[in-house]
Amino acid sequence: MSQLLIRTATLDDDAALAAVDARTWSTLHAVQPRPEPPYGGFFTERNRPEHILVAEVDGAPAGFLRLVPPTPLACNAHVRQIQGLAVEAWARGKGVARALLSAAYEAARSEGAVRMTLRVLGHNGPARRLYESEGFVVEGVLRGEFLLDGAYVDDVCMARPLTT
Template sequence: MTTFDANGEWTIRLLDAADADAYQAIRVAAAIHDPASIHADAAEIAALDSEAIQRQISPGDAQRVLGAFIAGELVGVAALRRNVLARTRHRATVQGVFTRPECRGRGVARGLMQAVLDEAAKLPGLASLELAVHAENAPAKALYQAFGFRRVGLIPGAVMLDGRCLDEVQMQRPLVFSSAAAAPAGVPGDDDYALVEATPDVDTYRRLRAESGLSPKTEEAARRGLAGTLFAVLLRHGGETVGMGRLIGDGGGFYQVVDIAVLPAHQGRGLGKRIMAAIRGHIDRELPVSAYISLIADGDARHLYAQFGFEPTAPRSVGMALFKR
């Protein structure tokens, strides 16, 4: 299996024993650059002998390790490791997703995640994918949400780094698709619309904003902004994405609801309310007590937001904004 990116910039394939040295080197780099996301430190990884590394990457029924290459150099990795016990072999863990910092922003991580799903679809009886992600790693969480992973738990103090206890978010994705190209399962409503917990891609995001009457965003602004998504939902109808909503913030004290958008042809059907209900559910489940959640209400939209507990801040405080032109 070899996957090519649309521009021919990178390729993705299964790693084997011959890739042991390159894999060990990139795992050491991961431990150095993203220490909060790697349980082993760089010295522990570097100390492993070649046979141990080969065992970690050799493809088999219980594991598939994928590598992304640019000009023959290994620049990104992701592993799929299946449970081997009879009662849990329907589950597999996605581990070690890492792209070298100088190669980020080229779609490598997304390509690796799609390749992981492709491999998972080939394993008979596999029903669930799971992963753990550093709780403060917003870009990684947004990536996993875009591929249908949902938060299912939190392990406080899962990693000890330089004397600090760091939390890990547990995420899970049911394998309900019948082929690698199928979209993540949606949450059906009483009609033909479905909500999916996922972050829009750049093109979809810009289209929805423009066509629903929100201010346009440049491609660069959209790319940077979407990487910081904490939670997002997409509204789909007949294979088309017709609405969205996002929650952004610092992950602790302050958050903002943004990008509540429904295409004009689908407005007036309570779909904005459905999007807000999903966001409010995430707020209730995941945000800490004392969190401050704000939004900007345009016109009559304030009536929608009031249904979900949002209140005007005036005259106590007045909203102010700066729009860079």
């Protein structure tokens, strides 16, 4: 049986997470251009280790989730937003995404959040089904918000409460 661990990232994860990010890139979920070698670092001033939950399966990086306040406003401090969730192809179907989401709920609650939001591309059926099964509901759709591979794609805004 595989050992699954979810933990907060450290600076030592930089190269491994950059590689996961590059391998999992797809217009199914990414609006930025495909990363090109050399990939550079994963962490930036805006994308810091404390914002990243890392999933490891048997000690190998299997995925990550980025969890941040959606704005710096005090009146919005009760909300956390998922701004990225990626799972390696070899780790899919093993509960990695659900474990990352569960850890994100707990991390957000520990910071006093009562609401979680995210944005998902309209054509990303697998992610939308996952989020719906986790209690997220569609709160808005920005129709044709992105032009990806020559097609206009909706930006779907979803949310769920963190209260039990």
